[in-house]
Amino acid sequence: MTEQLKQLEILIRERRGSDPALSYVSKLFHAGRAKIAQKLGEEAIETVIAALGDNRQDLISESADLLFHLMVLLGDSGVTLADIEAELLRREGVSGLAEKAARVG
Amino acid sequence: MTEQLKQLEILIRERRGSDPALSYVSKLFHAGRAKIAQKLGEEAIETVIAALGDNRQDLISESADLLFHLMVLLGDSGVTLADIEAELLRREGVSGLAEKAARVG
Amino acid sequence: MTEQLKQLEILIRERRGSDPALSYVSKLFHAGRAKIAQKLGEEAIETVIAALGDNRQDLISESADLLFHLMVLLGDSGVTLADIEAELLRREGVSGLAEKAARVG
Amino acid sequence: MTEQLKQLEILIRERRGSDPALSYVSKLFHAGRAKIAQKLGEEAIETVIAALGDNRQDLISESADLLFHLMVLLGDSGVTLADIEAELLRREGVSGLAEKAARVG
Numbered sequence: 488m489t490e491q492l493k494q495l496e497i498l499i500r501e502r503r504g505s506d507p508a509l510s511y512v513s514k515l516f517h518a519g520r521a522k523i524a525q526k527l528g529e530e531a532i533e534t535v536i537a538a539l540g541d542n543r544q545d546l547i548s549e550s551a552d553l554l555f556h557l558m559v560l561l562g563d564s565g566v567t568l569a570d571i572e573a574e575l576l577r578r579e580g581v582s583g584l585a586e587k588a589a590r591v592g
Numbered sequence: 593m594t595e596q597l598k599q600l601e602i603l604i605r606e607r608r609g610s611d612p613a614l615s616y617v618s619k620l621f622h623a624g625r626a627k628i629a630q631k632l633g634e635e636a637i638e639t640v641i642a643a644l645g646d647n648r649q650d651l652i653s654e655s656a657d658l659l660f661h662l663m664v665l666l667g668d669s670g671v672t673l674a675d676i677e678a679e680l681l682r683r684e685g686v687s688g689l690a691e692k693a694a695r696v697g
Numbered sequence: 698m699t700e701q702l703k704q705l706e707i708l709i710r711e712r713r714g715s716d717p718a719l720s721y722v723s724k725l726f727h728a729g730r731a732k733i734a735q736k737l738g739e740e741a742i743e744t745v746i747a748a749l750g751d752n753r754q755d756l757i758s759e760s761a762d763l764l765f766h767l768m769v770l771l772g773d774s775g776v777t778l779a780d781i782e783a784e785l786l787r788r789e790g791v792s793g794l795a796e797k798a799a800r801v802g
Numbered sequence: 803m804t805e806q807l808k809q810l811e812i813l814i815r816e817r818r819g820s821d822p823a824l825s826y827v828s829k830l831f832h833a834g835r836a837k838i839a840q841k842l843g844e845e846a847i848e849t850v851i852a853a854l855g856d857n858r859q860d861l862i863s864e865s866a867d868l869l870f871h872l873m874v875l876l877g878d879s880g881v882t883l884a885d886i887e888a889e890l891l892r893r894e895g896v897s898g899l900a901e902k903a904a905r906v907g
Binding site: 701702705730731733734735737738741742744745748749753756757758760761763764765767770771773774775776780781782784785786788 | 806807810835836838839840842843846847849850853854858861862863865866868869870872875876878879880881885886887889890891893
Binding site: 626629630633634637638640641645 | 836839840843844847848850851855
């Protein structure tokens with residue numbers, strides 16, 4: 488992740504427990520895990536539909552919504568994007584990819 | 593993104609047009625946009641269900657699948673994770689968050 | 698389907714082309730296929746979440762939303778619930794079930 | 803519902819508790835609520851994608867899968883399609899529709 492994305496993740500987490508009237512993120516945390524998961528699912532549906540359309544900006548916008556709500560869901564569960572990255576890189580096929588990159592690079 | 597995740601994204605993109613028998617990613621690209629979008633949607637459903645369970649490792653695993661298929665879908669559309677990050681940071685609320693982080697940091 | 702459900706399906710279809718200000722269904726038809734499909738997807742997510750909870754009434758309510766939006770989506774595509782029933786009964790396994798029912802009944 | 807669809811629903815329910823090797827439905831019940839809900843979600847994604855395509859038969863096929871898995875999910879929860887119909891007809895807007903149908907008919 489970029490430093491900026493890490494900052495964003497930290498700030499999202501800081502909103503846990505704060506007044507739900509103050510921000511959308513606080514409101515999501517206050518609504519609870521099931522509601523956050525529902526929003527993630529909805530954004531995934533919108534990403535699917537955008538991907539089948541021809542508008543590149545729509546896809547970027549919906550994917551950003553999806554990634555954002557994933558960060559909130561993970562934040563609610565005490566998981567970080569770094570945990571997800573580690574899992575991706577740990578997997579056999581992915582390690583193979585990274586290894587190949589190391590050889591090629 | 594970390595350097596490793598960038599490498600993974602590059603390697604995913606290199607699989608476009610390669611033999612679908614060689615890797616899961618090549619097979620996905622060969623199957624086409626609708627099939628990749630379908631897989632993204634399925635992984636989102638599994639992430640929702642994992643989030644409602646109590647198993648942290650399940651959530652990490654399903655979120656990794658979701659992020660991976662998002663990278664493939666974006667790769668098929670010529671969009672990068674960096675485009676998504678830029679969109680997140682461009683948004684008003686998010687910029688506000690980043691600005692706050694700069695002040696605090 | 699019951700006679701009442703058939704009536705509901707007919708009335709949903711009659712809303713196509715009518716003023717979107719008049720009803721939720723007219724508004725959906727006016728918004729178009731992608732929007733109706735998005736709503737169907739969202740209701741499916743809510744049905745999944747309700748099914749994992751312990752509240753029977755929530756599941757009934759979300760499933761009703763899902764079936765309702767399926768009827769609107771089918772109406773927009775010129776497909777009827779009767780077409781769906783026929784497809785279910787046509788399938789090999791299902792035909793087997795029906796046959797067994799006939800023998801048992 | 804037609805008599806045939808009612809029979810199908812009854813037969814689906816009879817598969818609860820039977821050997822998972824005997825039928826797909828038994829296997830689903832054996833896999834449990836979360837797995838059935840996951841399948842419902844997946845079929846909804848496929849219905850969304852089919853609706854955005856131009857193939858009427860695909861939409862019928864995916865909608866049939868969706869309705870079928872909804873029946874299994876409801877069966878696992880002790881809810882019937884009749885409960886869903888009753889909920890649809892109970893709702894204010896829907897009652898209005900039915901009332902209008904009664905006046906027109």
